[in-house]
Amino acid sequence: MGNPSGDTIPSDATARGCVVSRFHSPATWIEGEAIRQLDEVAARPGMLAVAAFPDLHPGKYGPVGMAALADRLYPQLIGNDIGCGMSLFELDLPLRKLRIDKAAGQLRKLEEIELNDPAGQLEALGMPGDWHAGALGTIGGGNHFCELQAVEDAGGGEALDREHLHLLVHSGSRSLGASLFGDLISTQGSMPEGLELGTEPAVGYLLDHDAAVEWAGLNRLMIAERAAALLRADLRIIANVPHNLVRITDRGVVHYKGAAAVAEGQLAPVAGSRATLSHLVRAREGIANSLGGISHGAGRKYDRKAMHGRAGATRSEREALAGNPWGGVAICDDRNLLVEEAAGAYKDALKVVADLESFDLVDPVATLRPLVTYKSALADARERERGKTRDRATVRRLGHD
Structure with a gap:
């Protein structure tokens, strides 16, 4: 089994060292900018330990695919999409009854169907019934999605029923998180030294x-409920794992940025792309060494700008991007997003899981293949045609990078 490589990076502000542990093999490609950002995080005041995972890639305020332990809060490491995560659901819809074209037509209306008592569900959580209720049950942009999946390999276990269809939902706090984060930045600035615990801002x-x-978490559930209603199915939750959050521990504050926060024995999805397999894993005892974090997905290999020179130059190429090897389809009427989220933009999720397994962080449980991936849908055919011929200003930038 692997042993994480550890480097000690001194922090002048604390007179202590920050241990950086990298939970990936030497063969795993990590972009130089992500390594630079990781080193910058490790050198921040009060930083005690940093864990880097094989999906590590550059982000806006720091690298994505890491966990960081500090004696203070660094809200910018989490960013605006507080609580973003992955939720996996099982549907009581048999795979044998699926017609992909019909399911795609149904799921195209995902964000049009009426929600099930959003005010009541917010109030049940102790929140105002109108608290960003209009954003509930919506995907957002960027790398967010709702995907209808089938079990490819159940691994001989009982965690997933291979006869039934599943939903994997990736979304976060939408306009709520953006509003809360924006308010904090407007009053506290960039917070280069973080927020001391116990202070009013913290x-x-x-x-x-x-x-x-x-x-x-409620948003992901309501997305799944919308999808299940369109497919005329009931659902049960299998895993709900956030990867953009902080947790207060007896050692300090653990910041999870694009790193799934898990406990030993917990099931967690590791997403592939819309044209590759996703994985379900079970956290092992080794997560005690990784600050309780693991990868949540394959991680970007190429940034969004770079993808426009690599894929989707012609209409036929873009049409090909909407399919996959299993006859699956992507619902994505935003031409830019279709290119930016192509399978080629991402690393190999199988290799990511293999790295995690080699460090005793996870046991592979199952793999799932993508059948219908919902990203964005315009209201009607005329709007969809216009969307193919112009560059649209989209809200996808509200999704975290």
Whole structure:
């Protein structure tokens, strides 16, 4: 089994060292900018330990695919999409009854179907019934999605029923998280030295943060409920794992940025792309060495700008991007997003899981193949045609990078 490589990076502000542990093999490609960002995080005041995972890639305020332990709060490491995560559901819809074209037609209306008592569900969580209720049950942009999946390999276990269809939902706190984060930045600035625990700004952030994490979990559930209603199915939850959050521990504050926060024995999805397999894993005892974090997906290999020179130059290429090897389809009427989220933009999720397994962080449980991936849909055919011929200003930038 692997042993994480450890480097000690001194921090002048604390007179202590920050141990950086990298939970990936030497053969795993990590972009140089992501390594630079990781080193910058490790050198921040009060930083005690950093864990880097094989999906590590550059982000806006720091690298994505890491966990960081500090003696203070660094809200910018989490960013605006507080509580973003992955939720996996089983449907009581048999695979044998699926017609992909019909299911795609049904799921195209995902964000049009009426929600099931959003005000009541918010109030049940102790939140105002109108608290960003209009954003509930919506995907967002960027790398967010709702995907209808089938079990490819159940691994001989009983965690997943290979005869039934599943839903994997990736979304977060939408306009709520953006609003809370924006308010914090407007009053506290860039917070280069973080927020000391116990201070008024830190206490206020943690209250907002915890509410946003719950709101994001409800959002994923309501997305799944919308999809299940369109498919005329019931659902049960298998895993709900956030990867953009902080947790207060007896050692300090653990910041999870694009790193799934798990406990030993917990099931967690590791997403592939819309044209590759996703994985279900079970966290092992080794997560005690990784600050309780693992990868949540394959991680980007090429940034969004770079993808426009690599894929989708012609209409036929873009049409090919909407399919996959299993006859699956992507619902994505945003031409730019279709290119930016192509399978080639991502690393190999199988290799990511293999790295995690080699460090005793996870046991592979099952793999799932993508059948219908919902990203974005315009209201009607005329709008969809216009969307193919112009560059649209989209809200996808609200999704975290």
